[in-house]
Amino acid sequence: MKYSKALSILMLTVLLVSACAPKAAPFECPDAIGCVDIAPDEPIHIAYMQPLTGAAVVYGESLEGAIKVAAADRDGKLLGHDILLKGEDSGCSAEGGEAAARKVASDPTIVGVIGTTCSSAMTAAMATISEAGLTIISQANTSPKLTNPNETWMPGYFRTAHNDLFQGAVAARFAYTELGARTAAAIHDGDPYTEGLARAFYDSFIDLGGEGVAFEAVNKGDTDMRPVLTTVAANPPDILYFPIFEPEGNFIAAQSVEVPGLEDTILFGADGLTVSTFAPSTGDGCLGMYLSGPYLTGTEAQVFLTRYQQINGELPPGPFGEHGYDAINILMDAIEKVAVKEDDGTLHIGRQALRDAVEDTEDFDGITGTLDCGPKALRPGVEFRGDCATGEALAIFQVDADWIASEDVYQMGVHPPVVWTP
Amino acid sequence: MRGEVRKGMRQQFLERFSWIDLFLWVLRIGVIVIIVWGSIRSLAAGKYSATAWLSLVIAGLAQGSIYALIALGYTLIYGVLLMINFAHGEVYMAGAFTSTIVAEALARYGYAERYPIPMIGLLLVVSMVVSAVVAVLLERIAYRPLRGAPRLVPLITAIGASFALQYIFRGLFGSAFHTYPEFGRMWGQLKVGGTTIQVVQVVVLVAAVVMMAGLYFFVERTKTGKSLRAVSEDKEIAALMGIDVDRVIAITFAIGGLLAGAAGVCRGLYQPQGIWFYMGFFPGLKAFTAAVLGGIGSIQGAMLGGLFLGIFESVGPNLFLEGLGIPAAYQLKDVIAFTMLVLVLMFRPQGIMGERLAEKKA
Numbered sequence: 001m002k003y004s005k006a007l008s009i010l011m012l013t014v015l016l017v018s019a020c021a022p023k024a025a026p027f028e029c030p031d032a033i034g035c036v037d038i039a040p041d042e043p044i045h046i047a048y049m050q051p052l053t054g055a056a057v058v059y060g061e062s063l064e065g066a067i068k069v070a071a072a073d074r075d076g077k078l079l080g081h082d083i084l085l086k087g088e089d090s091g092c093s094a095e096g097g098e099a100a101a102r103k104v105a106s107d108p109t110i111v112g113v114i115g116t117t118c119s120s121a122m123t124a125a126m127a128t129i130s131e132a133g134l135t136i137i138s139q140a141n142t143s144p145k146l147t148n149p150n151e152t153w154m155p156g157y158f159r160t161a162h163n164d165l166f167q168g169a170v171a172a173r174f175a176y177t178e179l180g181a182r183t184a185a186a187i188h189d190g191d192p193y194t195e196g197l198a199r200a201f202y203d204s205f206i207d208l209g210g211e212g213v214a215f216e217a218v219n220k221g222d223t224d225m226r227p228v229l230t231t232v233a234a235n236p237p238d239i240l241y242f243p244i245f246e247p248e249g250n251f252i253a254a255q256s257v258e259v260p261g262l263e264d265t266i267l268f269g270a271d272g273l274t275v276s277t278f279a280p281s282t283g284d285g286c287l288g289m290y291l292s293g294p295y296l297t298g299t300e301a302q303v304f305l306t307r308y309q310q311i312n313g314e315l316p317p318g319p320f321g322e323h324g325y326d327a328i329n330i331l332m333d334a335i336e337k338v339a340v341k342e343d344d345g346t347l348h349i350g351r352q353a354l355r356d357a358v359e360d361t362e363d364f365d366g367i368t369g370t371l372d373c374g375p376k377a378l379r380p381g382v383e384f385r386g387d388c389a390t391g392e393a394l395a396i397f398q399v400d401a402d403w404i405a406s407e408d409v410y411q412m413g414v415h416p417p418v419v420w421t422p
Numbered sequence: 423m424r425g426e427v428r429k430g431m432r433q434q435f436l437e438r439f440s441w442i443d444l445f446l447w448v449l450r451i452g453v454i455v456i457i458v459w460g461s462i463r464s465l466a467a468g469k470y471s472a473t474a475w476l477s478l479v480i481a482g483l484a485q486g487s488i489y490a491l492i493a494l495g496y497t498l499i500y501g502v503l504l505m506i507n508f509a510h511g512e513v514y515m516a517g518a519f520t521s522t523i524v525a526e527a528l529a530r531y532g533y534a535e536r537y538p539i540p541m542i543g544l545l546l547v548v549s550m551v552v553s554a555v556v557a558v559l560l561e562r563i564a565y566r567p568l569r570g571a572p573r574l575v576p577l578i579t580a581i582g583a584s585f586a587l588q589y590i591f592r593g594l595f596g597s598a599f600h601t602y603p604e605f606g607r608m609w610g611q612l613k614v615g616g617t618t619i620q621v622v623q624v625v626v627l628v629a630a631v632v633m634m635a636g637l638y639f640f641v642e643r644t645k646t647g648k649s650l651r652a653v654s655e656d657k658e659i660a661a662l663m664g665i666d667v668d669r670v671i672a673i674t675f676a677i678g679g680l681l682a683g684a685a686g687v688c689r690g691l692y693q694p695q696g697i698w699f700y701m702g703f704f705p706g707l708k709a710f711t712a713a714v715l716g717g718i719g720s721i722q723g724a725m726l727g728g729l730f731l732g733i734f735e736s737v738g739p740n741l742f743l744e745g746l747g748i749p750a751a752y753q754l755k756d757v758i759a760f761t762m763l764v765l766v767l768m769f770r771p772q773g774i775m776g777e778r779l780a781e782k783k784a
Contacts (some may be wrong), residue, residue: 055597190753215750216750216751217750217752223485224481224735224736226478226733227482227739227752230470230481231752233474233738250695250696251693251695254694254695255693258475260477280601281601
């Protein structure tokens with residue numbers, strides 16, 4: 001009896017004391033979507049969705065290295081908090097993108113995401129990421145549909161890689177004005193990136209005054225391209241643009257030599273084939289062919305590469321690392337702009353405010369060029385949202401014997417010689 | 423009974439009639455009409471000359487030969503064990519991949535340029551041996567313990583074995599694409615009927631036919647072949663007759679592996695690029711389709727099925743679909759191939775050369 005009485009008096013006292021303690025005014029999030037709250041000792045969590053395994057792993061590794069450089073530039077800290085970079089494997093497929101997106105969307109501590117590499121992964125991930133209120137900046141997606149609000153685009157998506165409408169137009173302009181081609185054929189493989197790029201090239205070529213004679217497609221996993229090349233050879237074009245990946249691109253380049261009718265056709269690929277294993281495997285079949293792809297000039301890019309090598313021990317094994325560096329810097333600058341910092345160091349980052357800040361980014365001095373993430377009318381009547389890049393960082397390369405013989409993994413500076421820039 | 427009237431033809435027909443039969447007949451006729459209509463329009467459009475069609479057919483035959491060699495493995499194993507060895511595509515990959523690695527290792531010595539024929543012989547031996555070993559190990563580890571299990575269990579095991587083999591090879595050799603040495607190019611071209619074909623296409627076709635003939639001879643004329651036929655007829659009785667069933671089954675898998683290894687080298691000659699750990703998946707699937715198309719369990723059927731499938735894939739899009747105005751018809755070549763399979767099975771469920779399975783086997 002005495003015990004319980006003493007206990008209840010003790011409990012009452014504790015309750016009264018705690019009730020009378022001074023309360024901190026709770027932070028009310030003014031944001032339309034919600035806020036990410038980061039305690040004083042917690043890191044700012046930036047995730048990345050990249051191909052960490054599979055054929056496209058060189059892109060993922062380049063991105064990982066690039067964001068490490070960006071974090072190191074700020075001594076690993078943003079607004080007094082550590083920067084935490086954690087990745088999910090999106091592969092280069094819709095299934096991978098969907099799986100990675102679900103993992104990222106279910107983590108409420110993630111402020112922003114850098115990803116994906118492949119447009120096919122992003123197409124599947126778009127809804128999940130956007131509905132979770134996240135801001136995602138892609139360093140390598142180029143499919144035009146991803147920034148078209150009438151197609152796949154949803155709020156929160158941005159990219160620092162060029163829209164393929166630019167790349168297709170650049171390639172078509174090169175073919176028409178520099179090579180003097182008047183008929184063209186295009187082959188894609190059903191992937192959103194390749195189909196978008198092939199279509200952009202084809203349409204631009206026709207707009208310039210050329211004639212499109214064949215728009216064909218193959219499947220990923222096909223090995224015998226002779227039938228589709230025979231179809232193209234029925235009406236031999238001056239240019240055959242096939243912006244696809246290995247090994248289908250290798251088969252086309254190798255087997256085009258064997259199909260009668262294609263002797264005078266110029267082969268033209270894109271950045272899917274600007275990899276070190278392409279040319280040695282096709283041998284002479286690809287000698288003299290052209291490739292379109294990202295290209296950076298300027299001292300800033302060189303400085304970045306030196307820093308990359310210092311921090312990661314090697315040069316980037318694949319392209320788009322530079323675009324990833326710009327992407328995470330845009331994200332981190334936007335976080336700095338919109339974060340509300342309390343006296344004790346707690347951060348509150350509004351999700352919609354972050355998206356707006358990224359979209360308001362203009363005249364951003366990146367190593368891939370001057371970036372502006374606002375809406376752009378890239379096609380009459382359609383306002384594209386989320387494209388930060390223009391067609392500056394592109395070039396046309398030509399495969400020569402030295403590049404065929406080189407066995408170095410793709411490195412900036414060890415791509416085929418540039419023959420033309422827009 | 424006295425009162426029973428002999429049924430007239432009309433009444434018999436009405437009794438056997440069912441709506442499903444009607445639907446199937448409508449479907450069959452519908453597909454045939456589409457195919458014929460598409461073909462007529464394609465040929466009438468005249469976009470491709472006769473020589474173009476010829477080169478398409480020959481490309482189809484060459485690709486089909488590779489499918490046929492793999493299909494022979496499927497059909498043998500089905501005949502003996504009544505199971506579909508879904509890991510057979512990986513058996514093919516094992517041989518092709520290993521011989522590619524060997525070829526790349528020897529490339530620095532330049533043997534491929536100096537002694538091409540012995541080099542091909544060496545790669546053939548390596549590929550066939552590796553595939554046979556993988557096949558026999560597969561049987562020992564994955565299928566033999568499940569000999570008495572319900573039929574679904576070995577099927578799932580086969581799929582699991584397929585994944586396991588893919589990733590074992592990925593772990594061993596990495597996930598990059600490898601390339602065979604360029605033998606095919608050295609044999610040059612041949613002018614046939616107005617068009618130019620590659621000699622390597624003829625080589626692949628002839629090799630497949632020779633190997634099928636050899637297999638047929640083996641199965642029909644030798645003692646081991648006889649025991650193989652006995653085991654496929656009835657395992658228990660064959661065991662009672664004194665045949666070592668386990669040994670015969672292992673031999674069957676080994677032969678299937680040898681043929682798949684040869685298919686791997688043919689693929690390397692015909693399409694040197696794109697050799698990687700995943701290369702066996704689609705050809706395995708297509709070869710299984712080819713085996714079913716030709717009549718699973720029959721050796722000639724597998725050969726015919728493979729060749730037909732190759733031709734459908736190569737000629738089909740241009741012949742059937744372009745005439746119907748479908749753009750980028752090549753994307754649908756797999757649709758055509760599998761639709762032809764369905765069509766053949768609709769009219770002839772046992773496949774082109776198959777025999778109707780006995781009640782016991784089914």
